[in-house]
Every structure is written in C-alpha cells, then in structure tokens.
Amino acid sequence: MIEFDGVSRRFSNGHFGLQDVSFHIPEGRMVFITGHSGSGKSTLLRLIPALDHPTSGTVRIGGHDLQKMPRHQYPKLRRQIGVVFQDHHLLPDRRVFDNVALPMQVAGFEPRDIRRRVEAALDKVGLHARQRARVDELSGGEQQRVNIARALVNRPKILLADEPTGNLDPELSREIFNQFADFHAIGVTVLIASHDLHLLKTFAVPRIVLNQGRIAQIEEAF
Numbered sequence: 001m002i003e004f005d006g007v008s009r010r011f012s013n014g015h016f017g018l019q020d021v022s023f024h025i026p027e028g029r030m031v032f033i034t035g036h037s038g039s040g041k042s043t044l045l046r047l048i049p050a051l052d053h054p055t056s057g058t059v060r061i062g063g064h065d066l067q068k069m070p071r072h073q074y075p076k077l078r079r080q081i082g083v084v085f086q087d088h089h090l091l092p093d094r095r096v097f098d099n100v101a102l103p104m105q106v107a108g109f110e111p112r113d114i115r116r117r118v119e120a121a122l123d124k125v126g127l128h129a130r131q132r133a134r135v136d137e138l139s140g141g142e143q144q145r146v147n148i149a150r151a152l153v154n155r156p157k158i159l160l161a162d163e164p165t166g167n168l169d170p171e172l173s174r175e176i177f178n179q180f181a182d183f184h185a186i187g188v189t190v191l192i193a194s195h196d197l198h199l200l201k202t203f204a205v206p207r208i209v210l211n212q213g214r215i216a217q218i219e220e221a222f
C-alpha cells in the first residue's frame with residue numbers, strides 16, 4: 001500500500017532530510033515512525049500525499065508511482081489520505097461543524113451527505129455534542145480531536161499523523177492514540193510520527209526508527 005524504494009529528499013540548501021529510505025507498509029497496517037527531532041519523520045510523511053517530492057527513489061501509494069502521477073490526479077490521491085499535520089490549522093472563529101465539513105465542501109459533496117458524514121466523524125471522536133461550538137472555545141485536546149475528525153471525514157484509506165499529541169497531557173495523548181488504533185481496527189492504514197517513546201511503548205505496533213534521515217531500525221511489534 002505504501003512503498004518507499006531508495007527514497008532520498010535533498011533540500012535546496014544541500015541538506016538531506018531523507019536518505020535511501022526503503023520500506024513497505026501493507027494495506028490496513030498501523031506503523032509508528034519515530035526518531036529524534038530532525039531525523040526526517042515529517043519529511044517522510046509529506047511525501048505520501050505528494051505535498052513534497054523525493055529527489056531520488058520511488059514512492060508508490062496503492063501501486064501508483066507518485067513521480068509518474070500527473071498533477072491533476074493529486075486531489076484524488078489526497079482524498080484517500082487523511083492528514084493530522086501541525087501546519088494544517090483549524091479556522092478558530094468558525095464552528096466545529098464547518099471546520100470538519102471543509103474537505104467535503106472542497107470535494108463538492110451535497111450538503112445532505114456532508115451533514116451525515118460530519119456528524120458521524122464528530123461522533124467517532126466524541127465531539128458530536130460540540131458541533132456548534134466555535135473552535136476557539138475548545139480545549140487543546142478537543143481541537144486536536146476536531147483535526148482528527150476533519151482528517152477522517154472523506155473516509156480515507158490512509159491516515160497520517162505528525163506528532164498528533166504535541167502538547168497534550170499523557171491521558172489525552174493515550175486517548176488520541178486509542179482512537180487511531182480504532183481506525184486501524186476498521187481497516188484504515190495508519191502512520192503516526194511521534195517521539196513520545198513512553199506512549200509508543202505501550203502499543204503493540206511496529207516502528208520505523210529514523211536517524212539523520214536514514215532508517216536506523218525497523219522494530220516489529222512485540
């Protein structure tokens with residue numbers, strides 16, 4: 001499902017964010033990407049929805065080589081991939097419902113379908129009752145759950161999360177990870193980048209460990 005074959009990403013300043021990275025994540029698996037700050041986790045995740053491109057090597061998603069994919073097919077690719085990234089901000093002065101509805105509105109769905117799916121996504125993350133609240137009235141943990149609902153609303157086959165528990169307390173962090181595990185349980189392929197080793201250790205999930213842009217180790221689940 002997600003295949004990297006000898007992938008490198010060299011930035012314009014000559015620095016390698018990733019170097020010769022190869023792995024294959026079959027459909028429906030859940031995998032953690034870990035490693036120190038600056039090890040290349042975000043660089044790796046951004047290549048999957050073609051938000052960034054390798055300098056060399058091949059990235060295949062669902063059998064499609066992204067380098068050969070024409071740009072007009074990127075929206076279709078991205079609709080299959082839900083992302084919880086740090087730079088995908090919510091609109092703070094809009095309601096929870098509107099924030100989650102946005103990807104479906106962009107994709108041109110009917111209002112009736114949007115309402116049904118947004119409510120289902122909010123229900124999954126336990127925020128159904130807060131759908132009319134403004135985002136800036138919510139706690140940090142609730143806002144992160146809105147992010148997750150927005151990533152899920154298009155029913156993606158793949159869910160990518162980059163440090164999804166950033167500044168959250170341990171209890172909330174665990175709750176968010178449990179939610180990802182629930183999506184994995186219903187068949188979604190889930191990739192989470194995190195350096196929260198304490199939390200990761202408590203999940204029986206394989207880990208790709210990065211170090212200075214290279215794969216240092218692939219640890220199978222215990």
Ligand SMILES: Nc1ncnc2c1ncn2[C@@H]1O[C@H](COP(=O)(O)OP(=O)(O)OP(=O)(O)O)[C@@H](O)[C@H]1O
Binds near residue numbers: 195
């Ligand atoms: N646009 C860029 N131009 C130059 N160097 C970059 C760029 N983006 C990332 N880097 C460098 O590439 C390396 C990998 O960065 P990346 O953000 O992927 O690491 P990370 O593991 O996600 O770190 P963190 O845990 O702090 O988010 C770092 O050394 C970073 O400084």
